[in-house]
Structure formats: structure tokens, C-alpha cells
Amino acid sequence: MAKILVGVKFSLKVDNLIMDPRTLEVKEDETPKQMGDMDKRALEEALRIKEKTNGEVTVISIGPPDAKKILMEAYAMGADEAYLLPVESIPDTHVVSRIIAEFYNKHGPYDLIILGASSTDSFTSTLGARVAGLLGIPILPFAKKIEIEGDEVTIESELGDGTYKFKSKMPAVVTVTLEINEPRIPTLKDILKAKRRQIFEISPNELGVDIGESLVKISEVKAYEEKRKNIIFDASDPSKIGEIIDKLIEHLREEGVL
Amino acid sequence: MSIIIYGEKERSFQELLSAAKIIKEKIGDAIYAVVIGHNISDLAEKVASLDIDGVYLFDDEQFRAFNPEIYFRALKMIIDETNANIVMLESNYKTKILGGLLASTLNLGLIVDIVEISFEDGKILTKRPVYAGKALSTQIIEGNKAVMTLKPGIFSPTEFGGKKANIIKKSIDVADVKMSLIEFTPKVVVGEIPLEDAEVVIGAGRGVKKKEDLEMIKELAKTLEGAWGVTRPLAADYGWAPEWIGISGVSIKPKLYIAIGISGQPQHTSGIRGSKIIVAINKDPDAPIFKFADYGIIGDLYQILPELVKRLKEIKGEK
Numbered sequence: 001m002a003k004i005l006v007g008v009k010f011s012l013k014v015d016n017l018i019m020d021p022r023t024l025e026v027k028e029d030e031t032p033k034q035m036g037d038m039d040k041r042a043l044e045e046a047l048r049i050k051e052k053t054n055g056e057v058t059v060i061s062i063g064p065p066d067a068k069k070i071l072m073e074a075y076a077m078g079a080d081e082a083y084l085l086p087v088e089s090i091p092d093t094h095v096v097s098r099i100i101a102e103f104y105n106k107h108g109p110y111d112l113i114i115l116g117a118s119s120t121d122s123f124t125s126t127l128g129a130r131v132a133g134l135l136g137i138p139i140l141p142f143a144k145k146i147e148i149e150g151d152e153v154t155i156e157s158e159l160g161d162g163t164y165k166f167k168s169k170m171p172a173v174v175t176v177t178l179e180i181n182e183p184r185i186p187t188l189k190d191i192l193k194a195k196r197r198q199i200f201e202i203s204p205n206e207l208g209v210d211i212g213e214s215l216v217k218i219s220e221v222k223a224y225e226e227k228r229k230n231i232i233f234d235a236s237d238p239s240k241i242g243e244i245i246d247k248l249i250e251h252l253r254e255e256g257v258l
Numbered sequence: 259m260s261i262i263i264y265g266e267k268e269r270s271f272q273e274l275l276s277a278a279k280i281i282k283e284k285i286g287d288a289i290y291a292v293v294i295g296h297n298i299s300d301l302a303e304k305v306a307s308l309d310i311d312g313v314y315l316f317d318d319e320q321f322r323a324f325n326p327e328i329y330f331r332a333l334k335m336i337i338d339e340t341n342a343n344i345v346m347l348e349s350n351y352k353t354k355i356l357g358g359l360l361a362s363t364l365n366l367g368l369i370v371d372i373v374e375i376s377f378e379d380g381k382i383l384t385k386r387p388v389y390a391g392k393a394l395s396t397q398i399i400e401g402n403k404a405v406m407t408l409k410p411g412i413f414s415p416t417e418f419g420g421k422k423a424n425i426i427k428k429s430i431d432v433a434d435v436k437m438s439l440i441e442f443t444p445k446v447v448v449g450e451i452p453l454e455d456a457e458v459v460i461g462a463g464r465g466v467k468k469k470e471d472l473e474m475i476k477e478l479a480k481t482l483e484g485a486w487g488v489t490r491p492l493a494a495d496y497g498w499a500p501e502w503i504g505i506s507g508v509s510i511k512p513k514l515y516i517a518i519g520i521s522g523q524p525q526h527t528s529g530i531r532g533s534k535i536i537v538a539i540n541k542d543p544d545a546p547i548f549k550f551a552d553y554g555i556i557g558d559l560y561q562i563l564p565e566l567v568k569r570l571k572e573i574k575g576e577k
């Protein structure tokens with residue numbers, strides 16, 4: 001009977017960033033948001049473990065009131081309990097990890113905490129390790145496969161130089177990558193049913209976390225200006241290909257890259 | 259105030275040291291390197307010949323392959339001993355985990371994937387890419403206490419030479435470690451140039467329809483004496499290659515990158531930003547990759563590639 005805690009972030013859709021065209025300042029408030037790509041897989045994996053072990057899945061999100069949207073989605077997918085820890089804007093990973101750890105202490109213990117390996121927008125890939133560090137439990141990172149047996153969890157992950165297989169006793173924190181599974185798509189019926197479910201709220205304050213305590217201050221976020229030459233040749237008419245390739249080669253020679 | 263640097267390769271230490279010196283100049287008094295692994299005294303010797311104040315060496319079977327808990331303990335021991343306030347790591351999967359563990363247990367700030375370091379009003383100011391590499395975030399470290407991971411290939415490497423630093427051998431007890439590494443299969447790359455170091459990279463995307471068609475890509479790479487790589491779906495979904503280029507894969511910085519049949523999603527383009535010249539070949543005139551390219555050809559890769567390879571071979575033959 002595995003009890004699992006999953007963290008999902010109300011993340012910016014990075015493909016639809018809204019920015020001020022003049023200053024290139026990113027307008028986070030106006031940018032559409034969704035459940036993170038890896039977070040959704042964390043939830044899916046938790047649900048699969050729950051189904052196998054007759055377990056229980058609690059989902060939390062530290063985010064603005066709008067983040068209820070992704071908690072509804074979590075209910076529709078099959079979560080047992082969903083909590084919003086309301087904040088005006090999402091604080092840095094230091095504060096978020098403190099909140100998750102305190103939630104674990106007050107509402108847990110859980111056998112597993114499953115998070116995405118990286119959030120879609122800030123992509124720090126550090127939250128799992130931070131939570132594990134605070135709780136003094138193992139971190140099994142970047143899992144592309146999870147197996148549970150008795151009170152032990154085993155994962156497989158790629159860490160750049162090869163494939164690793166790690167094992168530890170639970171409780172533990174596991175973070176998952178995109179490869180791990182294909183998340184389920186809830187049916188319309190599940191979605192409608194989820195609308196009647198209650199989303200619980202606990203303020204970070206109640207957990208004893210001061211959201212102003214972060215050690216790193218973000219002073220600005222600016223979109224990159226793409227400074228490429230954008231010299232484009234149209235070879236959709238195949239008879240032009242030869243001539244265009246010659247031109248391209250000439251350019252590349254001038255650039256000194258051929 | 260001392261600064262700790264930790265990487266896996268000679269080159270990592272060379273780059274980390276350049277960055278550490280920016281901080282030492284303003285607020286630091288010593289820079290120490292930590293070397294961890296098995297049979298790696300050569301690396302420690304090499305690092306000791308950088309202009310550095312000392313090298314701590316953990317050389318033991320237990321460090322043969324990465325285990326977050328064990329590596330974390332080793333680093334923490336040195337941070338405690340040297341009273342370090344700044345810990346600089348080469349950015350990769352492993353150090354993100356080590357960084358997270360160190361920052362939370364030592365109550366340090368944490369910034370990953372740093373590409374720029376400077377000072378403002380006596381505080382360390384860093385920049386890092388966010389939003390799948392579409393934007394740059396400026397972050398200020400309060401109290402100048404932090405773990406920082408630095409993107410490889412950004413800070414220019416410090417040269418070897420100069421006085422030799424002391425190498426101090428260290429060990430830790432791992433009897434009570436909770437987590438075990440039960441298997442490690444190293445990645446085998448045979449006879450091909452690693453993507454990270456290649457001067458020319460040819461990238462293939464889903465415009466390449468069959469695995470056999472990758473031969474055209476490899477042929478082009480061979481002609482230009484470069485490496486070839488793919489987008490995530492080709493590696494992770496189809497299994498045509500062991501790794502991919504982009505935010506969740508490898509970052510490249512060649513002189514020339516040719517993106518073939520690649521749409522140019524931000525998760526891919528964030529990994530190619532360091533390329534000097536980018537060429538795109540795509541049949542869709544509206545493909546976002548063209549905004550990211552210096553030169554582009556709109557057209558069918560199956561018609562363009564054979565011709566391009568033929569012409570390039572002629573030219574190479576001319577020389």
C-alpha cells in the first residue's frame with residue numbers, strides 16, 4: 001500500500017511566451033500555463049504504482065489560485081487528494097522545496113515523493129534533490145523506469161556517461177524524465193466528475209515556511225534576441241537546387257566554416 | 259572565504275577555475291579543487307598544476323561510478339573543512355543533484371546552468387537561460403553564499419602550468435549509506451567524434467523518415483569531418499541514436515551546425531545556441547528553425563542532400 005506524494009507545477013507554456021517586443025521583458029502573468037511535461041509523467045507513474053499496490057496518491061502544487069486547474073486535471077487522471085499551497089507567484093526552488101518537505105512532515109509520511117526531473121519553464125532539475133536533502137532521505141534521480149518491491153524502490157536512469165541502476169529503501173524521492181511513460185488522457189466523464197472534487201488549501205505560512213526567505217533574487221527575465229542572418233533560399237522548385245547549393249557553399253566559405 | 263570547484267574532466271576544472279577567479283578577486287581568499295573517482299591520481303596531478311590553492315583527492319573503488327549520496331558526502335566533507343561559502347560545479351545531470359543536496363543541507367543559495375558571472379553592489383550576479391532557452395534570467399545571490407553549476411564551454415579555460423599545489427588524500431566511510439548503485443553500464447561511443455567537441459555537426463529531425471535515411475546524414479557528416487546528432491524524438495522515441503541535442507540532451511557549440519528536417523522547437527534550439535553558423539534545410543517555409551538560422555534552404559531534404567553531398571565531395575576533392 002504505497003502512499004505517494006506528487007508535486008506538479010503550474011508551468012509557463014514555453015512555446016507561447018508572451019513578451020514585450022520592445023524591452024524583451026517576459027510577461028509571465030500573461031503567458032498561458034499548464035501542468036509541466038515531466039510533472040504529468042510523475043503523476044502518471046504514481047497512479048500506476050497506486051493501481052498495482054492498492055496505494056494512495058496525493059498531489060500538491062505551490063502556485064497561484066489559477067493552478068487549481070492542473071489539480072482538477074490531477075483528479076481527472078485519478079489522484080486521491082489534491083492540495084493547493086497558494087502563493088501570489090511561484091517562489092524559487094529553495095522555498096518550494098521547504099514547503100514540500102514541511103507538507104511531507106505534517107501530512108506524511110509518504111513512502112515515495114515523485115517529482116518531474118525538471119520543470120518545463122525554469123528547468124532547474126534540482127527540486128527532487130533539495131527535498132531529499134531537507135528530509136534526509138535518498139534521491140533517485142532522472143528515472144526512466146521505476147520498480148517497487150516490498151519496501152524497496154529501484155530505478156534506471158541515464159546520467160550522461162551511461163545507464164545507472166539505483167536502489168534504496170523507502171521513503172525516498174524519485175524524479176522522472178519524459179521517457180518513463182505516456183500519461184493517460186482522462187475521459188470526459190472523469191473530467192466532469194473531477195469538477196465536483198474538493199481542492200484542499202493550506203497556506204505556506206501554516207506549514208511554517210516564510211515565502212520571502214529565498215537566498216536568490218531574480219532581478220529580470222529577458223527573452224533572447226535572435227541575432228541570426230536569416231538568409232533563406234527557396235528551393236521548393238527542384239531545378240534551382242544546384243544553383244542554391246553553390247550559393248550556400250560560397251557563403252559558408254566566406255564565413256570560414258567550410 | 260574559500261571557494262570549492264568540482265568537475266569530472268581536466269577541461270571542467272580549467273573552466274571552473276576561470277569562473278572561480280572572478281569571485282576570488284572580489285571576495286575570496288582561496289580556491290580548492292575536489293577530485294573524486296577511482297584511479298584518477300593523474301587527473302588530480304593535472305589539476306594541481308593549475309594556479310590553485312590545494313586539491314582534495316578521493317580515489318577509491320567506492321567512487322568508481324556516481325552515487326549521489328556518496329559523492330555528496332565527499333563534497334560536503336571538504337566544504338565543511340574549508341569553510342567554503344561558494345561551491346562551483348560543472349553543470350550536468352549529476353551536479354544538479356549534488357547541488358540540490360548541498361544547497362538544502364548547508365542552507366546555501368543555488369543557481370544552475372550559469373553562463374555569466376559578475377558583481378553588482380558587492381553581490382554576485384549571475385545569468386542563466388530559462389524557458390527552454392528562450393530567455394535569460396538575471397539572479398542575485400544574497401549573502402554571497404551559494405552552490406553554482408556552470409554551463410560547460412562558456413568560461414574560457416585557465417592554462418596549466420605554474421606552481422604545484424598540494425594534493426591532500428581523503429576518504430569517507432560509506433557503511434551507513436542508504437542508497438546503492440547496483441549496476442552501471444558506461445556509454446560506448448565507437449570511432450565517432452563526440453558531439454560536444456565537434457567543429458561541424460549535422461542534425462537530423464523527423465523530416466528524416468526512416469532509420470536507413472540517416473545514412474545520408476552520416477555521409478554528409480563524414481564529408482565535412484564532423485559529427486551527427488538528432489532531435490529528441492529520433493533518439494528517445496525511435497531509438498535511432500543514443501542521445502539527442504537540446505535542453506534535455508547535449509548542448510553543442512560547433513562552427514557549423516546544419517539542421518535537416520528539424521522544426522526548431524525551443525527545447526532543441528536552446529542546445530544549439532552556441533553554434534557560430536546555423537544552416538537549416540526544411541520543406542516548410544514557416545518552420546521556426548529558419549528564424550534561428552543564418553542560412554536556410556526551403557525544400558525537400560531528400561532532393562537537396564544528395565546534391566549537397568555531391569558538391570561538397572567535389573570541393574574536398576579539388577583541394
Ligand SMILES: Cc1cc2nc3c(=O)[nH]c(=O)nc-3n(C[C@H](O)[C@H](O)[C@H](O)COP(=O)(O)OP(=O)(O)OC[C@H]3O[C@@H](n4cnc5c(N)ncnc54)[C@H](O)[C@@H]3O)c2cc1C
Pocket residue numbers: 037038120178462463464465466488489490491492502503504505506507508518519520521522523524525526529539540541542545557558559560
Ligand atoms: C521537457 C521537454 C524537453 C525536450 N527536450 C528536447 C531536446 O533536448 N531536444 C529536442 O530536440 N527536443 C526536445 N523536446 C522535444 C521538442 O519539443 C520537439 O518535439 C522536437 O525537438 C521536435 O523534433 P523534430 O524537429 O525532429 O520534429 P518535428 O517537430 O516533427 O519537425 C520535423 C520537421 O521536418 C520537416 N520536414 C518533414 N519532411 C521533410 C522533408 N522531406 N524535407 C525537409 N523537411 C522536412 C517538417 O517541415 C518539420 O519542420 C523536448 C520536449 C519537452 C516537452
Ligand SMILES: Nc1ncnc2c1ncn2[C@@H]1O[C@H](COP(=O)(O)O)[C@@H](O)[C@H]1O
Pocket residue numbers: 006007008009010036038039042060061062063090093096114115116117118119120122123124125126127128
Ligand atoms: N511550484 C511547484 N509545486 C509543485 N511541484 C513543483 C513546483 N515546482 C516544481 N515542482 C516539481 O519539481 C519538479 C522539478 O522542478 P525543477 O527542479 O524546478 O526543474 C517539477 O517537475 C515538479 O514535479
